[in-house]
Amino acid sequence: MRNVSVGLVQMSCSASQSENMQKAIAGIRQAAAQGAQIVCLQELFTSLYFCDVEDHDNFQLAEPIPGPSTEALQPIAKELNVVIIASLFEKRAEGLYHNTTAVIDADGSYLGKYRKMHIPDDPAYYEKFYFTPGDLGYKVWKTKYATIGVLICWDQWYPEAARITALMGAEILFYPTAIGWATSQEEATNIEQYNAWQTIQRSHAVANGVHVVSVNRVGFEQSGAMKFWGGSFVSNPFGTVLYQGSHDQEETKVLKLDLADSDRYRTHWPFLRDRRIDSYQPITKRYLDEG
Numbered sequence: 001m002r003n004v005s006v007g008l009v010q011m012s013c014s015a016s017q018s019e020n021m022q023k024a025i026a027g028i029r030q031a032a033a034q035g036a037q038i039v040c041l042q043e044l045f046t047s048l049y050f051c052d053v054e055d056h057d058n059f060q061l062a063e064p065i066p067g068p069s070t071e072a073l074q075p076i077a078k079e080l081n082v083v084i085i086a087s088l089f090e091k092r093a094e095g096l097y098h099n100t101t102a103v104i105d106a107d108g109s110y111l112g113k114y115r116k117m118h119i120p121d122d123p124a125y126y127e128k129f130y131f132t133p134g135d136l137g138y139k140v141w142k143t144k145y146a147t148i149g150v151l152i153c154w155d156q157w158y159p160e161a162a163r164i165t166a167l168m169g170a171e172i173l174f175y176p177t178a179i180g181w182a183t184s185q186e187e188a189t190n191i192e193q194y195n196a197w198q199t200i201q202r203s204h205a206v207a208n209g210v211h212v213v214s215v216n217r218v219g220f221e222q223s224g225a226m227k228f229w230g231g232s233f234v235s236n237p238f239g240t241v242l243y244q245g246s247h248d249q250e251e252t253k254v255l256k257l258d259l260a261d262s263d264r265y266r267t268h269w270p271f272l273r274d275r276r277i278d279s280y281q282p283i284t285k286r287y288l289d290e291g
Contacts, residue, residue, distance in 0.1 A: 002259040004146045006172065006211075007031025007039035007082070008243075010232045011250045012219035017046045017061070021069065024086075025076055027252045032080040034254040037106070037145045040085040042217045042232075043153050043178040044099070047089065049221050049228070052124040059130070062091035066110050070102050078108030083143045085150055087176035089130075090115070099131045101152055101176055106144040114139040116152040117161060124182065124225045127154070140168045146259060153177045156201050156214070160283065166208035171259050173204060175214040180228035183220075194229055194247075202239040209237045209266040211257050218248055237265040 009027030013020045024045050031039045044050075046069060050058040063069060069088050077084045083106050090100035090113070099116035115134030119127045138161060140149045149170030155161045156175050165173060179197060181190045198214075205212040211234065218230035232245040234255050245251045266272055282288055 003256050004172070004259055005035045005037045005254055005256045006213055006234065007034070007036030007252065007254045008213065008215045008232045008234070008245070009039060009041050009045075009252050010215060010218060010230055010245050011042065011045070012228075013045065013048050013217060013221065015048055020046045021072060025073070028073075028076055028082065028084060029080065030252045031254050032082050034252075035256075036082055036254045038083040038085070038143065038148065038172075038174075040174045040176060040213055040215045041087060042215045043087045043176040044089055045087060045176075045217070049178045049217070049226075051127045051130060052222055052226055054126050054129045059091075059097065062089040062097050064092075065090045065100050065102050065113050070104060070110055073102075074104055074108040074110060077104045077106060081106045081144075083145060083148070085148075085174050085176065087152060092132075096132055097130055098134060099127065099152055100134075101150045103141045103143070103148070103150060105141075111141045111143065112139065114150045114152070116155060118154045118158055120154040138164045138168060140165060140170045146171045148172050148174060150174045150176070153179060156197065156204075159200075159204060159207065162204035162208055166204075166210050170210060171262060172211045172213060172257065173208075175201065175212070177214055177216040177232075178228060179216060180226040183225060183227055190229070194231055198231070198233060198241070198244075201233075202235045202241070205235040205237055206239040206269075207271060209262045209269070209272065211235065211237055211259070211261070216245075218246075218250060237262050238269070 090098040121128040149165035
């Protein structure tokens with residue numbers, strides 16, 4: 001057995017970045033007290049989900065990475081001996097911004113960052129207004145407790161991102177997330193959307209034989225057009241849901257994962273063995289139309 005305890009901090013956010021940071025730190029401390037060794041925070045946890053509107057003033061929320069938020073979290077990671085996965089709004093240069101996640105190891109060292117590759121543009125999710133697509137490629141980090149891969153929200157829907165990150169050696173895929181229901185929708189649509197969101201990520205677990213940890217936010221925010229649906233969850237390497245959070249409550253949850261499960265499932269269901277990598281070149285095309 002190779003047990004690793006992961007902590008999920010599902011919370012609501014306010015307009016105060018300092019209050020959000022303190023709430024996140026309190027969640028990290030609570031998770032660590034319950035035995036967490038790796039703690040994942042939700043997408044853009046230091047602020048409201050500002051992408052529900054196109055407003056140039058929101059660029060003032062961004063910061064360099066490493067920068068103030070990583071500097072606030074590094075001593076916490078060292079004190080508690082936990083790995084922290086922190087999703088932040090990165091200012092890379094004047095006029096150049098990314099949706100980025102920083103990884104801090106259990107000794108407080110900054111290991112690096114992943115920039116969100118897939119950028120959505122939908123009503124109340126105007127991320128293309130703010131974020132330049134990631135250019136660092138897919139990333140894994142050898143932390144004190146496990147080799148982890150981090151992808152961000154809209155990346156969740158793309159099997160290619162999960163596959164590449166798993167092939168790079170990720171033992172757990174973490175997905176910091178901010179996703180919700182339009183308040184104008186009927187309940188049947190809400191259920192269908194949540195089920196699709198969870199199912200696609202569970203399929204990444206099955207196809208790659210790795211645990212998946214997805215951490216979402218809860219509550220209504222700025223425009224009131226969106227209710228973030230929470231529902232943070234953990235899947236084992238064969239798609240079984242080990243934990244699912246509520247849709248409307250702030251929660252901190254710690255689960256113990258056995259990383260040896262990956263070898264067991266991969267040998268019994270040898271998808272990686274049977275991949276026909278010689279036949280996959282068409283995947284690099286946008287669409288295989290005639291001509």
